[in-house]
Amino acid sequence: MDINYSETEIEFRDKLISWLDEVLPEITESPGNLNRVALREYDTAWQKKLFEAGYAGVNWPKEYGGQGLSPTEQLIFLEETTRRGAPYVGMNFVGLLHAGPTIIACGSDEQKAKYLPPILSGYNIWCQGFSEPNAGSDLASLSTKAHRDGDVYVVNGQKIWTSYGDTADYCELLVRTNPDEKHAGISWLICPMNLSGIDIRPIKSLTGSTEFCEVFFEDVKIPVENLVGEENAGWKVAMVTFSFERGTAFISEQIGAFYQLEELARLANELAAESGTLDAGIKREIGELRAAFLALWALTKRNVSQAEKTGVPGPGGSVFKLYFGQVKKSMCDLALRILGEQALYREGKDEATSLDLVTQRIYTLSLSIAAGTSQIQRNIIGERILGLPK
Amino acid sequence: MNLDPTDEQLALVDSVRAVCADYFSSEKLHQLANDFSPEIAKEIYEPGWNALLELGLFSLVTAEDKGGVGLGFCEAALVFEELGRNIVPGPVLSTFLCGLLSKDDILNGAIDDIALFDDSRKYEIVASIDSTAISNPDLVDAVLVLDSPSSSLDNASIYYCETSGLKLTSQLPLDPLTPVALAEEKINWKKLADGEAALYLKKVGCVLTAAYQTGLAEGALNLAVDYAKQREQFNTPIGSFQAVKHICADMLTLVEVARAAVYVSAVGLDEECFDSVGSEASKTTADNKSNTSFSAINLDDDLSAAKVMAGKAAEFCGEGCVQVHGGMGYTWEADPHLYLKRAWSISHRYGSAGYHSTSLAETLAN
Structure with missing residues (x-):
């Protein structure tokens, strides 16, 4: 066992740090989640900057615009960018963290060549079209239909909780191509969001932002070449998407949590200075949270070093996601208790790595729902890891 | 970076598992739980202890040219994890640490009285010089403390006392696998050493206790899962009910x-202990560390985190295992209570969760 970084990894970190020190002072503050057009502009501008400097897609293949480096170097990239307060992945989330990796793992060479480079350069934004009004936790019961008509699939139905649906260029879309089968009747399509017949209606979430949408499909014609994997084998492709979504997509948020906890300790000390002493119970709670975050960081290192061998994160992602959500919620709960009256107002923007702990507490309600509820994660752990009966 | 055991390390764990299967089976543990008298201990416990001794457990990290096995603390952690999985009782960790004191290169010269330590004897380490509760009193030859009167970490000392001179009264123990006696008079400690050695042993004790706790937790989880697959109610295995399945998922x-x-x-322990001897390789490691930003969190933080999380896992899994077993879990004959009581009985060792949490909060604030 070894937790050291190799020479080349250290060199990578050093170069990255100097580059960040050079460019970050010029970066303005994010316009925030409520201004969707400006946010897209902002998030993609940062991605473009990364691309031009040779830091986009650290562990993506070189031939598609990536850097061809290891998952460990990607981890270093996330560590340093988060630590130095670089802009959050934001609207590039779906493309960079699960649609792109899924296409790398399951897409054809043509699809990789066409879709991967514009994700890395910040030219294209992706959204996720998985859930439906009647297919949430039971996702495989989805009913948005696609029937083949010559060289197109004709799609009819409705998606919901489509993150970045309002600004995206492409959608990773799960459709039913065989009504007689459940899991074996699903296909994974790349859907351009500018096709006619698509109607997008933003949903205001309880954070106040509109980052997800309802999307209606009426006779939308998607070219057959946009099928990823085999027809009716989309569930397998979706499982790959999930493993990235649960296994690696939360890493920068996790790193952000270290700094949020530091911020919380600072706040607690500040308030303690006013009142005399820091309550021993609160101190201990902060320490327990730190223990949990350190252990989760160890787990991430373990998962990343395993992914280096297998290419795709294992079901351990469910373990990480389940526990991370719990710990981050506990941290934000403690923050509200420490803040007292100061918790009556919000300062931060709706970003997963913001230091505004009031906004964070509201946002963390999503952690046990999005990307599979905590109940579904526990089913996955129970059935797929522990082998308990369905 | 790699955090998976190698094939050689897994083979070592297998050999420990084989010893545990032979000498510390559920049946044997229950015999001890029912009567841990010196006679039963001699018949049931001693053969297992000797098998562990033969395996080299008590000189696992001692250099080969000193007659040891020459492995590191990663291997030791894997071994203690396996011992925990099998609820192996007795003064195993304390005696392992005393082995470091007498054989280890790093602690060479820390104490003068090396003759006090040898492989035919067993040792127990208690929390402080004010401790009166002695675990495994009939098994051990001597008791030690790794602490100072003020419990200040900078000024730790090692104290020693032979058990033959103590007036001890047996108690009804919390954990039937950990007999306890109270010392009737204040123990007359002999100071063996000051300084670094005590700190070093505390760190090792902390990591290996956490490893043992992790093993306990996993053992309890495995037992609960096996039971949930077999036990049927409402005509179906109870493990198919989410109320049960989700307890198991939280345990895992x-x-x-x-x-x-x-x-x-x-x-981290391996690096601090074995790479700090001044070789070129270790210098590179130290240089690297300063370069790796917050991933180079210092060892003290890492081991505190391990102790807090492993203690939590052991207690949660022990209790979860009792709960999944229902009424059967509340019986003396079933195994679940052995995991949980063992978890409780070692939770304070080498710093309680409260102690480590507080110190983690303090390093954050500084």
Whole structure:
């Protein structure tokens, strides 16, 4: 066992740090989640900057615009960018963290060549079209239909909780191509969001932002070449998407949590200075949270070093996601208790790595729902890891 | 970076598992739980102890040219994890630490009285010089403390006392596998050493206790899962009910989180202890560390995190295992209470969760 970084990894970190020190002072503050057009502009501008400097897609293949480096170097990239307060992945989330990796793992060479480079350069934004009004936790019961008509699939139905649906260029879309089968009747399509017949209606979430949408499909014609994997084998492709979504997509948020906890300790000390002493119970709670975050960081290192061998994160992602959500919620709960009256107002923007702990507490309600509820994660752990009966 | 055991390390764990299967089976543990008298201990416990001794457990990290096995703390952590999985009782860790004191290169010269230590004897380490409760009183030849009167870490000392001179009264123990006696008079400690050695042993004790706790947690989880697959109610295995399945999933989650923290701190221990001897290689490691930003969190933080999380995992899984077993879990004959009581009985060792949490908060504030 070894937790050291190799020479080349250290060199990578050093170069990255100097580059960040050079460019970050010029970066303005994010316009925030409520201004969707400006946010897209902002998030993609940062991605473009990364691309031009040779830091986009650290562990993506070189031939598609990536850097061809290891998952460990990607981890270093996330560590340093988060630590130095670089802009959050934001609207590039779906493309960079699960649609792109899924296409790398399951897409054809043509699809990789066409879709991967514009994700890395910040030219294209992706959204996720998985859930439906009647297919949430039971996702495989989805009913948005696609029937083949010559060289197109004709799609009819409705998606919901489509993150970045309002600004995206492409959608990773799960459709039913065989009504007689459940899991074996699903296909994974790349859907351009500018096709006619698509109607997008933003949903205001309880954070106040509109980052997800309802999307209606009426006779939308998607070219057959946009099928990823085999027809009716989309569930397998979706499982790959999930493993990235649960296994690696939360890493920068996790790193952000270290700094949020530091911020919380600072706040607690500040308030303690006013009142005399820091309550021993609160101190201990902060320490327990730190223990949990350190252990989760160890787990991430373990998962990343395993992914280096297998290419795709294992079901351990469910373990990480389940526990991370719990710990981050506990941290934000403690923050509200420490803040007292100061918790009556919000300062931060709706970003997963913001230091505004009031906004964070509201946002963390999503952690046990999005990307599979905590109940579904526990089913996955129970059935797929522990082998308990369905 | 790699946090998975190698094939050689897994083979070592297998050999420990084989010893445990022979000498510390559920049946044997229950015999001890029913009567841990010196006679039964001699018949049931001693053969297992000797098998562990033969395996080299008490000189696992001692250099080969000193007659040891020449492995590191990663291997030791994996071994203690396996011992925990099998609820192996007795003064195993304390005696392992005393082995370091008498054989280890790093502690060479820390104490003068090396003759007090040899492989035919067993040792127990208690929390402070004011301790009166002695675990495993009939098994051990001597008791030690790794602490100072003020319990200040900078000024730790090692104290020693032979058990033959103590007036002890047996108590009804919390954990039937950990007999306890109270010393009737204040113990007359002999100071063996000051300084670094005590600190070093405390760190090792902390990581290996956490490894043992992780093993306990996983053992309890495995037992609960096996039971949930077999036991039927409402005409179906209870493990198919989410109310039961989700307890098991939460148990596994804590086990995996704790295990990762334990492995990272064991690697850290290896680096601090074996690479600090001044070789070129170790210098590179130290230089690298200063360069790796917050991932180079210091060993003290890592081992505190491991102890907090492994303690939580052991207690949660022990209790979860009782709960999944229902009425059967509340019986003396079933195994679940052995995991939980063992978890409780070692939770304070080498710093309680409260102690380590507080110190983690303090390093954050500074």
